[in-house]
Amino acid sequence: NAGVTQTPKFQVLKTGQSMTLQxxxxxxxxSMYWYRQDPGMGLRLIYYSASEGTTDKGEVPNGYNVSRLNxxxxxxxxESAAPSQTSVYFCAGGGGGYTFGSGTRLTVV
Amino acid sequence: xxxxxxxPSTLSVQEGDSAVIKCTYSDSASNYFxxxxxxxxxxxxxxxxxRSNVGEKKDQRIAVTLNKTAKHFSxxxxxxxxxxxxxxxxAALFTTDSWGKLQFGAGTQVVVTP
Numbered sequence: 148n149a150g151v152t153q154t155p156k157f158q159v160l161k162t163g164q165s166m167t168l169q170x171x172x173x174x175x176x177x178s179m180y181w182y183r184q185d186p187g188m189g190l191r192l193i194y195y196s197a198s199e200g201t202t203d204k205g206e207v208p209n210g211y212n213v214s215r216l217n218x219x220x221x222x223x224x225x226e227s228a229a230p231s232q233t234s235v236y237f238c239a240g241g242g243g244g245y246t247f248g249s250g251t252r253l254t255v256v
Numbered sequence: 257x258x259x260x261x262x263x264p265s266t267l268s269v270q271e272g273d274s275a276v277i278k279c280t281y282s283d284s285a286s287n288y289f290x291x292x293x294x295x296x297x298x299x300x301x302x303x304x305x306x307r308s309n310v311g312e313k314k315d316q317r318i319a320v321t322l323n324k325t326a327k328h329f330s331x332x333x334x335x336x337x338x339x340x341x342x343x344x345x346x347a348a349l350f351t352t353d354s355w356g357k358l359q360f361g362a363g364t365q366v367v368v369t370p
Binding site: 189 | 288292297298301302305345349356357358360361362363
């Protein structure tokens, strides 16, 4: 029972490249979330999905897209990566007390 | 709007002393307040939570208190140990219609020195 699994754990991209961060949960949560964490900035919500088939913007959605593929999977896509997107990305699931994945550390050069 | 303020941003304590982190929230309708601990290189982990119908909750060396009237809640760690060193986040559940999402505080870096 892994909870929330994120892949990859580390990634280096060149400016302008695209990539998709994967997230899967085995806890049967309806809601899933993507956060980014930057030094001194805490956790900022990028996008969320209240239930399968729905997605909504959070605080910092610009430059990102998401797909709620099914109840288990919620992916985050960077279409054209920028250095400002260098961050640690966390996926979470849950309706109250979230369960977080272990994070993806992304560097855009 | 939805807002959670957390203080202090850093906290240094001697091993064995107590640590207290305080948070305030803006939405009086919030009814669920979890606390997370984030160790270096890991994701935040839920350590304790409290609901609005309870004023205090304890779990071994950690406790949370809630004052709904004043809209603030606190995390108390007693007999601190080096393994308590981490970043701690408070959060409050904000609800719209039948669904809610957590708003997080900015975090407190706790350093426990031996």
